[in-house]
Amino acid sequence: MDYLPLCVNVAVSVLAGFVTFRAVPAVAKKLLAANLFGKDLNKDCDKRIPEALGVVSGAIFLVMHFALIPVPSLGCWLSKNCPGYPQIQLVQLLAALLALCCMLLLGFADDVLNLPWRHKLALPAVAALPLLTTYLLTEGPTTVLIPEPLRPLLGLHVHLGALYYVYMGLLCVFCTNAINILAGVNGLEAGQTVIIAASIAIFNLIELHGDAWYSHLFSLYFMVPLLCTTLGLLYHNWFPANVFVGDTFCYFAGMAFAVVGILGHFGKTMLLFFMPQLFNFAYSAPQLFHLLPCPRHRIPRFDRTSGKLDVSFARAKVDDISLLGHLVLRIGDCTGLISVRWKVDPDEAYVEFGNLTLLNLLLLHFGRVHERTLTLRTLSVQVLGSVLAFTIRYPLARIFYES
Secondary structure: OOOHHHHHHHHHHHHHHHHHHHHHHHHHHHHHHOOOEEEOOOOOOOOEEEOOOHHHHHHHHHHHHHHOOHHHHHHHHHHOOOOOOOHHHHHHHHHHHHHHHHHHHHHHHHHHHOOOHHHHHHHHHHHOHHHHHHHHHOOOOOEEEOOHHHHHHHOOEEEOOHHHHHHHHHHHHHHHHHHHHOOOOOOHHHHHHHHHHHHHHHHHHHHOOOOOHHHHHHHHHHHHHHHHHHHHHHHHHOOOOOOOOHHHHHHHHHHHHHHHHHHOOOHHHHHHOOHHHHHHHHHHHHHHOOOOOOOOOOOOEEEOOOOEEEOOEEEEEHHHOOHHHHHHHHHHHHHOOOOEEEEEOOOOEEEEEEOOOHHHHHHHHHOOEOHHHHHHHHHHHHHHHHHHHHHHHHHHHHHHOOO
16 A cells, blocks of 8 residues: 555645634634624623634635545555556545535535524435435445344345435434534534544554555545644634634534545444434434424523523423423433423413533533533543544454454
8 A cells, every 4th residue: 555645635634724724714804794703602792703614624625635636546556456446436536525515515505594404404415415326336335244143143244225325315414413413612513523533534544454445545535634624723713712613614524524434434433433422412302303392592501690601491381392202301300311490380380401412411410610611521522432432343343243
């Protein structure tokens, strides 16, 4: 394997990260002049903060990859050892870039037009169509390796066929929305992206000497520039944030993870690095699927007196909550997962419950903290999730697979 293309990618990625760092303030002024801004609800001020700056890191990421399109093919040409040399890899690279371009455009449109949630679920599926079509035309594998204890019943592999494409489409939808759902404090969206990208890059480096080395090399071509450009953006988004990354960044970064998971053929392993997001999605599901009332903003509540963040609450009439919603509240209250307050007014009974997000859960169990502290604690959970992912992927996997 020739490491020259990877070295070129790393060098240009560092340059792209520096360009992102310098470009964000300049573009922020233009977005502010165009009235594309938001207000930080977790601070006692009315400062206008430019929104959707993820478009800068995303655009620089794409421009860099457009310039380096020949580099992976050059590696194939030098090594003469790439499966499908080199047309299949070039087609996959172009399909991945097309999917990312679509997601960047649709994400920016969401920031400008403020689309409803049902559209946010549909947009990633649309952007994933070029990727899934290419996967089909290049005859990508649709089999799943079965763990050893189940092989007497199911055999070595199970061919999923069309169901595998459904799985990949859902993977794109999940990745693009998972980062967006776990958000609400300065630096969190970009911070978790940095940790996930670094974790996947480490995993790719470990697997470079395996049989599927080219798939992991392909993944590194995406993860290294994503890591560098996100670091340039994170500097300006860290507490106290001078810019907001917007849905543009969340969608783009999520699609980048979905692309490498699908084309790198390690979708299941990639989901291991999303364990905090998977938990946050499952925990938020009663509100996301409207078993319980879901306010537009579920971010922690800012206490102006202490300057700290506390659990934010949603409120509903008791009679308006379904039987299943009541069951969720009762179980959550008994297990300590939800803070519930049952109250009775002279006219009607109502209930207040903590919004179901990982941020509020951390505040519920560890008390009120400043915003920076909450960001650091949440990112620490992300790091612990990556450590657990590597533990499952290597030591524990040997129990169920021979290699």
